[in-house]
Amino acid sequence: MNAITPRLCGNDALLAAARAVIAGGGSSNMRNLGIQDPLVVDRAMGARLWDVEGNELIDVNMGYGPHLFGYADAEVVGAVSERLRLGAMTGIIHRLDPQAGELISALMPSVEQVRFANSGTEAITSAIRLARFHTDRTLVVTFEGHYHGWSDTLLRGAITAGSTGQHGRTELHAAPGTNPEALWHTVQLPWNDTDALTRFFADRGAEVAAVICEPICANAGVVHPLPGFLAQLAQLAADNGALVVFDEVITGFRVSRGGAQELLGIRPDISIISKVLGGGFPVAAFGASREIMNPLARNEAFHGGVYSGNHAAVQAVVSMLGKIQRSPSVYTDLEESCSHLEKKLRDSFAEAGRHVRIARAGSVMSVAVLSGPQTGLEAYDAAMDAIDFAAHRRFQGHCQRGGLYFHPNPLEPWFLSSAHSREDMDRIVDVVALGLRALAE
Template identity: 35%
Template sequence: MPRPLQVPLSFDKSAAQIAAGAKLVAGGVNSNFRLGMSPGPLVFERGEGAHLIDIDGNRLIDYYGGMGAMVLGHNPAPVCEAVTRQMQSGILFAGQSMVEYRAAELIQARIPSAQRIRFGSSGSEVAQAAMRLARAATGRRTIVKFEGHYHGWFDNILWSTAPAQNAAGPSDEPVRVAGSLGQSADDGRGVDVLQWNDLAALERRLARGDVAGVIMEPAMCNQGAIAPLPGYLEGALAACRRHGAILVFDEVITGFRLGAGGAQQRFAVTPDLSIFAKAIANGFPAAAIVGRADLMDMFVDGVLHGGTFNSHPVVMAALVATQQELTPAHYDATSARGLRLRDGVAGALAAAGVKAQVTGFESMFHVAFGLDAPARNYRDLAQANKRGYALFALALLRRGVRVLERGAWFVSAAHDDAIVDQTLAIVTEAALEVAAQLEG
């Protein structure tokens, strides 16, 4: 039997503040992705290393990691110091600054596809830039995306990111499912949806000759943490080459987590274009589109890319400082602790009799309850016991560990051995508690 909680954490002040804040801010939050968790959205005072401190005074071990952005942890000194120095020199110039060229040099040296670079402020917007380039370069309209892959919240790409199975159609011919009320159906006519990790299906679709671009997460990490099947990425690139389409890797999550060179370096496949955000600047609103010189140079030959805050000097200073901290020693240490945590979570769940698949990578992994085998695509993942995992997430939170209810765990440089040990002890207790609930 699980031992009872001595003092379950209270989140009453957060609940009260969210209720009060809802009179000012719709729903009390400024992103819908901050809704839906139990016992409700939390309000934080500060972050310290691997911890967040909320307004109830709870000190929580944080595996949200700013939705994957905080690769170094909260408030790393080198990043904070670089930002402070830049603020003393200037905030926004409506022109260029030397720090943005230093940032570009660092990205170009790391990312195989980065012959040219443009900076933006969010993953959603650089995804739009990538699709615009693909259409301009090919003269075609259609973009192919994959079920479960997320490329931003705009109408023309928010399709089948997490479709209900009763609406998604057959696996071999998925139905395009809107992600929001009010979404323009006209915009969806430029998007076709396929199953990921199915090379034959992609080849058949490309053979029709009307596809401008194929956009995918090179490892599926928005839903789950699923590696590409052997040969899939290589085959996708070759198929795009044969049929005149542009291959775009969305590395908003995988970039700088699966290695300094992203998933494209890890899997040795260089796409035409790539997009990055999140961990690129450890929580500052930086994003980048990078790619082949001939494609990227279209931005100075008729293809519009703009933004008041693009290459914001303060953000670029954070990006430079973050990249300088992402050394081989960082990846070695974080990888070792991340793997120990991932395997420890799997072991604790198995010991408690909870059926689960714990899959993924060193500093980002995913836990799915109820699956008999690792998922290969969204349809597999959709069979998971989401309610059971939500109970587990709540049991962890009440003990001081904060994890995303969608199953993702993000490990940072600040999650040291002692924190991993503490987490695994709490996971063991929570696993026993949820096992009893699932049996009941």
Template identity: 70%
Template sequence: MVQTSAELTRVTSESLLDATRAVVAGGGSSNMRNLGIQTPLVLDRSAGCRIWDVEGNELIDVNMGYGPHLFGYADPDVLGVVAQRLRLGAITGIPHRLDHEAGELIAATFPSIEQVRFANSGTEAITSALRLARFTTGRDLVVTFEGHYHGWSETVLRKAAITGGGADPHGAVPGAPGMIPSALSYTLQLPWNDTEALERLFAERGGEIAAVILEPICGNAGVVHPLPGFLERIAELSASNGALLVFDEVITGCRVALGGAQELLGVRPDLTILSKVVGGGFPVAAFGGGKEIMAPLARNEAFHAGVFSGNHAAVAAVVAMLGKLRDDPSVYETLDLIGGELEQRLTKTFVAAGRHARVVRAGSVISVALLTERQDGVPAYDAGVPLIDFAAHRRLQDLCQRAGLYFHPNPLEPWFLSVTHTPDVLDRVVGTIEESLSRL
């Protein structure tokens, strides 16, 4: 059959991705976007819980931009406010009335926060918060936990230590080529949920620790909940040793509950990092705490800056999103019901297919990963990752993507649900998984 000129020049995801790679390194501006997808996928638009590629194919999305879209893509309530702000000026570099509105909403939503500073990304906010912690305490050491991700800055990005016997706090390995190895010399890492290792480190070096930073519910190694009492013990040891407790709620903030994991779990940090949901999908982040802790910034003794930090368009998105959530907090009941139904149905689906799988949920955040063998209970990070069948998961992801369901090819990346994942959508999600498993 002879192809017409229109057919010969028709844009496909593959052809456009090839063209993009000529001008954008790797084809996308994040390594996570360029990693693991076997069948090329280049998007044209998104709405609700659906995405459309440049070929016109429609897919259900459970990645949802890595989590910010509680109300689905292109939520008109947030877009309308931001669109109006764009017409009135998106950035001036001068304080704006919206700064007060957004700051007041955050302080009312998160009891641990009295004052905030805005940034453009979680990485920026975390870098500034840890610098503030070091300034406040006069100490250098920061404690992190294995499997937790706190951005890609020089002092916290380290190679995951999947040891099975716990992380070595002194064995810092840079997480990316080109990093300065010595930049990690003041960052110590512990295994998640290991109280003995935590107590041992504080006994040895408690007087040197400026801050302990963690995801209160780990979401970057799949969903891994803290064991009962573990967060409380971290808080006790931090306080008794004069270190600051920093909650990285980039994922959990306004996602697992209106006031984040700190509301859900009842543990109050000294500093909190926010992003994703708080901006409804717009590039904004914040860090904040009590007035005393934030005072060095207020007095210009500590340093934090950024031309686009707190720009009016991004802060308008914060006002719109938090205003909507506070007006109707019942959305979390809806999301929990959606998440609970999908968790149960997926678990049954994997069992029926004879496949070992890990399905773990925190509200509307769900970990889904194929395993090489059976795994009971909620594992610690170092016990869980070696059992994940990365190759099989990637094959499953590709089959599902071809059938109209998108989730991230990395099984450590959780699924995120929205109110637009209605019962008929869940039927399609589960049906696609069932069909794809039969072809795996």
């Protein structure tokens, strides 16, 4: 694979054309952040993508994580293509629906029943509604750095132009355009601070409907829970009649067969899954015990959506989870290759004299250029303060020009797949070394 040539007119022209008719150019704010070298994709296969100028890049962004087996997996794409031929959506229960639910329950035993949705945000919104119905309370506890979609209830400090300070951080506030009153029933606490959590429950525990968290905070630099933190969280919630909601949109079926809850040995009351669930097709799900899901079964709590559980999406779930069931070694193989990559990356940064934060959970890895030596990065504030956002964006640009793509935002993790070969891993290390040398110039 050759290094990428300087930008030609193709990417620039198409990005300009997109911006003329699509606000910002991309249909998500995250696609429009930190763009230095315009990149417009033509196709993606395995561990690679090709831009409209024919440049080939190894991709470790991987569509923000769904592609456990790589882009355009033949088995999943083939099954969904056939389902499209037979009818993608009728709005009626389909013969594949029970099979999809059974596969989820088999891999994630805390989920006895599920409902499908079209996105993580939809599933999270429905899960919170269900928790509030079940407890007859409204207060929801969240944690700093954890992202739970873009509903008014849970979106705080959205990233907008001009909203970031010198560290690229956002202040805690209602996102512009949202109803600030929606946050009156949401409280945000520091992640990994057991004392703060305990004090809060002592003061307001009787008001809490749910505590929602990413069991491993993958959306803000892969910040693991400290030993005992999630167990204490679960105990405080149970003692106060609140429900624990795990947002496993990223970690579900990604960090292990049963998600982070299996890896960490903590069973939540409600689980939310997406991304790997559909292998790149738009689908999400939320699930819990039959008791908790009963209000939906009885039509007492509301969840809808014309496209929720459409046949193409459910086919993707059946194909993806079926392949996971038949591929028991995929997680151990990924752990081995990602551990190798992590070590090589640490060596590269050390040789370059650059400070870095590398944190990993299985095949989810955070790589962020730091402003100096830092410790105690298990807290969101500390991790944010340590990152050199400007240097990281320059580093990303050098790597992209060298044939390696990852997101310019250092909080967005890398995702590795079974399609990334050992040769790909070695090439990643080589490009990173080149990027670090260019950063020093």
